[in-house]
Amino acid sequence: MIKFLTELGRYFLMLKKVFSIPEKPALYYKQTMHELVYLGFNSIGIITIISFFMGAVITLQTAYNTENPIYPTYLIGLGCRDSIILEFSSTITALILAGKVGSNIASEIGTMRVTEQIDALEMMGVNSTSYLILPKIIATLLFNPFLTLISISVGILGGWIAGTLAGVVTSEDFIYGIQYAFIPYYITYSMIKTLFFAFIISSVSAFQGYFVEGGSLEVGRASTKAVVYSSLLILLFNVILTQLLLS
Amino acid sequence: MIRVLNLDKSFNAKKVLDNVSVTFEPGKTNLIIGRSGSGKTVLLKSIVGLHEPDSGEVWFEDILFNNLDFNSKKEIRKQMGMLFQGSALFDSLTVEQNVRFPLDMFTSKSMQEKTDRVNFCLNRVNIINANKLFPSELSGGMKKRVAIARAISLNPKYLFCDEPNSGLDPLTAILIDELIKELTEEYSMTTIVNTHDMNSVMEIGEKIVFINEGLICWEGSKHEILNSDCEILNDFVFANALAKQLKSSGK
Numbered sequence: 001m002i003k004f005l006t007e008l009g010r011y012f013l014m015l016k017k018v019f020s021i022p023e024k025p026a027l028y029y030k031q032t033m034h035e036l037v038y039l040g041f042n043s044i045g046i047i048t049i050i051s052f053f054m055g056a057v058i059t060l061q062t063a064y065n066t067e068n069p070i071y072p073t074y075l076i077g078l079g080c081r082d083s084i085i086l087e088f089s090s091t092i093t094a095l096i097l098a099g100k101v102g103s104n105i106a107s108e109i110g111t112m113r114v115t116e117q118i119d120a121l122e123m124m125g126v127n128s129t130s131y132l133i134l135p136k137i138i139a140t141l142l143f144n145p146f147l148t149l150i151s152i153s154v155g156i157l158g159g160w161i162a163g164t165l166a167g168v169v170t171s172e173d174f175i176y177g178i179q180y181a182f183i184p185y186y187i188t189y190s191m192i193k194t195l196f197f198a199f200i201i202s203s204v205s206a207f208q209g210y211f212v213e214g215g216s217l218e219v220g221r222a223s224t225k226a227v228v229y230s231s232l233l234i235l236l237f238n239v240i241l242t243q244l245l246l247s
Numbered sequence: 248m249i250r251v252l253n254l255d256k257s258f259n260a261k262k263v264l265d266n267v268s269v270t271f272e273p274g275k276t277n278l279i280i281g282r283s284g285s286g287k288t289v290l291l292k293s294i295v296g297l298h299e300p301d302s303g304e305v306w307f308e309d310i311l312f313n314n315l316d317f318n319s320k321k322e323i324r325k326q327m328g329m330l331f332q333g334s335a336l337f338d339s340l341t342v343e344q345n346v347r348f349p350l351d352m353f354t355s356k357s358m359q360e361k362t363d364r365v366n367f368c369l370n371r372v373n374i375i376n377a378n379k380l381f382p383s384e385l386s387g388g389m390k391k392r393v394a395i396a397r398a399i400s401l402n403p404k405y406l407f408c409d410e411p412n413s414g415l416d417p418l419t420a421i422l423i424d425e426l427i428k429e430l431t432e433e434y435s436m437t438t439i440v441n442t443h444d445m446n447s448v449m450e451i452g453e454k455i456v457f458i459n460e461g462l463i464c465w466e467g468s469k470h471e472i473l474n475s476d477c478e479i480l481n482d483f484v485f486a487n488a489l490a491k492q493l494k495s496s497g498k
Contacts, residue, residue, distance in 0.1 A: 023352060023353075024351065024352055027351060027352065111338075112337075112338075115333055115335060115338075116331045116332070116333055116335040117335050117336075117337055117338070119292075119297050119331065119335065120329065120331060120335040120337075122296075122297060123295055123297065123324060123327065123329045124324060124325075124348075124349050124352065124353075125320070125321035125322075125324035125325055125353070126352055127317070
């Protein structure tokens with residue numbers, strides 16, 4: 001328990017340093033642009049592929065589980081839309097990004113720690129915590145909502161293609177279903193969750209990397225811890241946010 | 248001048264520095280020598296503030312450095328350059344960007360002025376036509392020289408070198424030693440070098456401090472070191488067979 005509280009305290013102290021005034025805002029801007037490409041843009045591919053198949057499977061499973069004449073087939077489209085917007089695109093995307101981006105952040109910062117690059121920054125008088133972590137947090141906060149929107153769009157597209165190709169729903173019914181009883185607040189809910197998850201992924205992973213001690217073995221461990229802790233926190237906050245935002 | 252007074256540092260109840268007091272002379276190449284694990288790196292990192300000492304004082308001229316807050320330390324750090332054991336060049340930046348980094352961060356010079364300064368520093372350490380290369384494309388000796396160029400880019404008053412010769416062949420090691428000595432004289436810097444390489448000691452050591460198990464055991468010049476009556480120091484200095492033979496034959 002004491003170890004947990006110590007780590008928690010260290011995490012919040014790190015955040016305090018992260019959000020201090022930058023030495024040279026222009027350099028931070030440049031670094032943020034770099035991270036937007038590195039952490040955000042480079043994740044579009046994997047998010048697109050996973051979301052497409054996710055949407056396809058959701059549609060097929062909904063169709064096979066509602067094979068009853070009393071259910072209108074447009075419900076397949078509606079089920080696909082709501083499942084993707086409410087849960088899959090924000091949470092599953094976040095879990096995937098925790099694996100891809102989280103391990104990336106932890107290993108990059110961890111390697112800089114064990115090769116004394118962070119010491120070199122500190123030695124120059126640079127606030128290394130802020131210089132290395134703030135651009136990553138800003139980049140994920142800016143880009144992850146965009147990734148979630150891509151995921152929602154591609155997921156629904158995947159559902160439509162799989163549903164019509166498998167013959168479980170007509171194109172007209174599916175499109176009618178995704179428009180039926182649409183609640184715009186669900187998108188807001190999904191975006192709020194995405195922002196929380198983006199902050200968890202970048203800050204927790206950076207924390208794991210920043211305080212690595214040892215060598216390459218410890219960097220690997222930090223990377224694994226970053227993914228595990230980020231994922232657990234995402235699941236925990238998913239429950240809390242759902243209760244707060246939908247109740 | 249850098250003064251260290253009664254410095255203590257422990258890690259997990261293991262005392263690494265024990266009441267260390269030493270003065271490093273200005274405009275000279277000061278060497279900290281000792282066996283691996285004797286506390287050299289911890290002493291150096293405690294001086295520059297990368298380790299927080301448990302107790303004791305570190306003075307840069309008449310400023311008590313280890314009591315300053317982050318922003319005040321930053322001002323002193325702008326006058327410091329450091330060469331790390333593994334060079335610590337930023338992997339994601341090219342040679343040119345690495346040397347330009349302190350200039351980008353702390354000066355408001357124009358791009359042309361910064362480029363001129365970078366080229367001057369790289370030429371000074373004999374790095375030619377490598378501006379666009381990444382650290383992974385450089386040899387060990389080149390990395391050290393680029394790290395020295397980065398360390399001197401802001402015209403520092405103090406230069407710290409942590410085992411500058413580790414992992415280098417003897418000829419490259421001598422070149423690095425000579426470069427450190429020349430730069431120290433050229434810029435009138437106070438230089439502190441951590442080493443366990445006796446060639447470096449005899450090549451560039453103006454003031455030498457011998458540390459053993461966290462304690463300062465001996466201080467003197469390179470001329471005095473060969474005639475010291477400190478037994479632990481003699482074991483260290485005359486560790487190899489050739490040195491032992493020369494000592495026993497009185498040469």
